[in-house]
Amino acid sequence: MTTPAAPRAWPVETLARVPYWVYQDEANYRAELRRIFEGPVWNYVCLESDVARAGDYRTTFLGEMPVIIVRGEDGALHAFENRCAHRGALIALEDAGTAKRFQCVYHAWTYDLEGNLVGVAFEKGSHGRGGMPASFCKAEHGPRKLRTASLCGLVFASLSPDTPPLEAYLGEEVRRRVARVLREPVRVLGRFVQRLPNNWKLYVENVKDTYHASLLHTFFTTFRVTRLTQGGGVVVSEDGGHHASATLDRRDDSEGAAYREQGLRADQDGFGLADPSLLDTVDEIGDGIKLQILTVFPNFVLQQIGNCLAVRQVLPKGAGAMELAWTYFGFADDSPAMHRRRLKQANLVGPAGYVSMEDGCVGGFVQRGTAAAADELSVVNMGGEGAESQETRATEASVRGFWKAYRRHMGY
Amino acid sequence: MTARDLPAADLLPLVSALNADYARAIDDDRLEAWPGFFAEPCVYKITSADNHRRGFEAGVVYADSPGMLSDRVAALRRANVYERQAYRHLVGLPAILGEVEGAVRAETPFLVVRIMRDGTMDLFATGRYLDLLVDHGGALRFRERIVVCDSSRFDTLLAIPL
Numbered sequence: 001m002t003t004p005a006a007p008r009a010w011p012v013e014t015l016a017r018v019p020y021w022v023y024q025d026e027a028n029y030r031a032e033l034r035r036i037f038e039g040p041v042w043n044y045v046c047l048e049s050d051v052a053r054a055g056d057y058r059t060t061f062l063g064e065m066p067v068i069i070v071r072g073e074d075g076a077l078h079a080f081e082n083r084c085a086h087r088g089a090l091i092a093l094e095d096a097g098t099a100k101r102f103q104c105v106y107h108a109w110t111y112d113l114e115g116n117l118v119g120v121a122f123e124k125g126s127h128g129r130g131g132m133p134a135s136f137c138k139a140e141h142g143p144r145k146l147r148t149a150s151l152c153g154l155v156f157a158s159l160s161p162d163t164p165p166l167e168a169y170l171g172e173e174v175r176r177r178v179a180r181v182l183r184e185p186v187r188v189l190g191r192f193v194q195r196l197p198n199n200w201k202l203y204v205e206n207v208k209d210t211y212h213a214s215l216l217h218t219f220f221t222t223f224r225v226t227r228l229t230q231g232g233g234v235v236v237s238e239d240g241g242h243h244a245s246a247t248l249d250r251r252d253d254s255e256g257a258a259y260r261e262q263g264l265r266a267d268q269d270g271f272g273l274a275d276p277s278l279l280d281t282v283d284e285i286g287d288g289i290k291l292q293i294l295t296v297f298p299n300f301v302l303q304q305i306g307n308c309l310a311v312r313q314v315l316p317k318g319a320g321a322m323e324l325a326w327t328y329f330g331f332a333d334d335s336p337a338m339h340r341r342r343l344k345q346a347n348l349v350g351p352a353g354y355v356s357m358e359d360g361c362v363g364g365f366v367q368r369g370t371a372a373a374a375d376e377l378s379v380v381n382m383g384g385e386g387a388e389s390q391e392t393r394a395t396e397a398s399v400r401g402f403w404k405a406y407r408r409h410m411g412y
Numbered sequence: 413m414t415a416r417d418l419p420a421a422d423l424l425p426l427v428s429a430l431n432a433d434y435a436r437a438i439d440d441d442r443l444e445a446w447p448g449f450f451a452e453p454c455v456y457k458i459t460s461a462d463n464h465r466r467g468f469e470a471g472v473v474y475a476d477s478p479g480m481l482s483d484r485v486a487a488l489r490r491a492n493v494y495e496r497q498a499y500r501h502l503v504g505l506p507a508i509l510g511e512v513e514g515a516v517r518a519e520t521p522f523l524v525v526r527i528m529r530d531g532t533m534d535l536f537a538t539g540r541y542l543d544l545l546v547d548h549g550g551a552l553r554f555r556e557r558i559v560v561c562d563s564s565r566f567d568t569l570l571a572i573p574l
Binding site for chain 2: 190192195215278342350353358
């Protein structure tokens with residue numbers, strides 16, 4: 001497969017500067033779909049529990065490429081492009097379902113659960129007339145097949161034969177932090193989609209940006225859930241693309257002095273909850289980490305905010321828009337009290353989340369703010385210029401890590 | 413005589429009036445009055461038809477006490493950041509569906525237009541309120557209001573309650 005040349009020249013060497021055209025340029029966006037989402041990466045596609053039994057399937061996207069993920073008769077996971085080999089119509093129309101085989105509605109071409117073309121309607125014609133030429137070989141036609149890999153109940157897919165095995169792709173440190181949260185079979189509690197008015201990378205950067213959390217999300221600080229002055233840090237994978245940030249149980253910072261010294265909006269005292277049961281968090285993992293946000297390049301977020309657990313899938317929808325698909329979950333053996341705790345803490349996240357609703361609009365603020373600034377540069381300098389793990393969250397190391405991986409994939 | 417003893421025809425104007433007052437409080441930005449439409453204890457949840465049908469219990473907003481509703485308003489006023497916006501609720505006629513555990517069950521369709529500070533008007537949400545209504549201090553109040561949005565997709569963010 002040939003990959004198109006990078007459509008523009010990257011203006012600077014340092015990871016600490018990013019040109020704004022990267023969020024706007026249509027040619028660059030098309031190149032991203034090819035080089036990143038359809039390239040040598042693992043895209044998160046669904047939970048294993050979504051496709052638990054033979055024939056269970058889900059449809060989703062690799063970037064904008066529609067795909068089907070299905071559990072085969074053999075118990076293995078299969079994934080293939082959701083595109084009929086005949087005229088290109090979608091093969092499966094529902095988000096999820098159970099099938100013995102797939103049949104395109106347009107001309108009834110049929111596929112097995114591995115994506116092999118097994119039936120062509122009127123292949124031999126009708127009354128000896130028409131039909132496909134004798135030379136037509138079904139095995140030579142079919143939607144493109146993807147590789148799949150699963151880890152701790154998460155399913156990833158890749159179109160490229162060059163993608164390293166999933167565990168090597170993640171690296172040991174990130175893999176361990178995935179396993180830390182997903183330690184037993186999950187139970188889905190809800191699914192919502194948030195449409196964001198910004199380029200997909202602005203959201204991915206936002207999730208990786210440990211610096212903004214307690215400054216933009218003032219719910220955290222006013223209710224003293226987290227401050228940058230709390231213990232924690234950020235792990236960045238060697239290639240830069242993945243990260244995990246952690247916030248430890250609160251240290252004594254009752255004065256909020258660091259915030260007040262700087263006159264930050266994020267420090268407003270005297271704001272108490274009428275019903276503090278929202279923040280009744282149990283250290284269910286038992287390691288004192290109150291909050292962990294983890295990303296896998298390019299489209300996956302795993303979140304543990306107290307007892308609120310969720311995965312988020314980033315779906316690009318053109319250069320200036322994206323969707324964020326949220327799946328909230330608990331575990332099959334949650335006690336009724338833990339189940340209720342998760343429902344309450346779900347208020348913290350999602351489209352109406354106390355500590356995430358701002359992330360829904362701030363990407364749009366950048367998209368609009370930079371409308372005339374294609375050739376200007378964004379400053380990503382907190383904590384230096386490198387993309388190494390740091391024992392502080394007052395850094396943009398993991399954002400620079402993203403650009404390190406992005407530029408490598410894009411040839412910038 | 414309590415609300416549940418009234419025939420459906422008599423309940424219709426009472427439920428309709430409650431819905432009208434509820435919508436006006438939100439659309440007029442009198443959010444501090446919003447928790448007052450609920451009994452104690454209460455449940456308020458915003459979910460979607462798909463989640464509701466599948467029995468997925470988590471909502472985008474979930475409150476099981478009037479205190480949690482007040483906290484939502486306090487957070488919107490003092491902590492959360494979002495562009496200035498307002499809603500216009502159009503609330504349909506309630507269907508009175510009988511009685512459940514001493515409460516009147518009603519279902520009411522709604523449509524909400526969101527008006528942004530720059531003048532953009534969007535159809536932000538449509539759906540139905542699944543309500544359990546009780547007498548609370550002589551007035552009809554929500555013991556439970558499950559807001560079932562027709563779509564699971566929300567544009568940008570949901571700050572103001574539905």
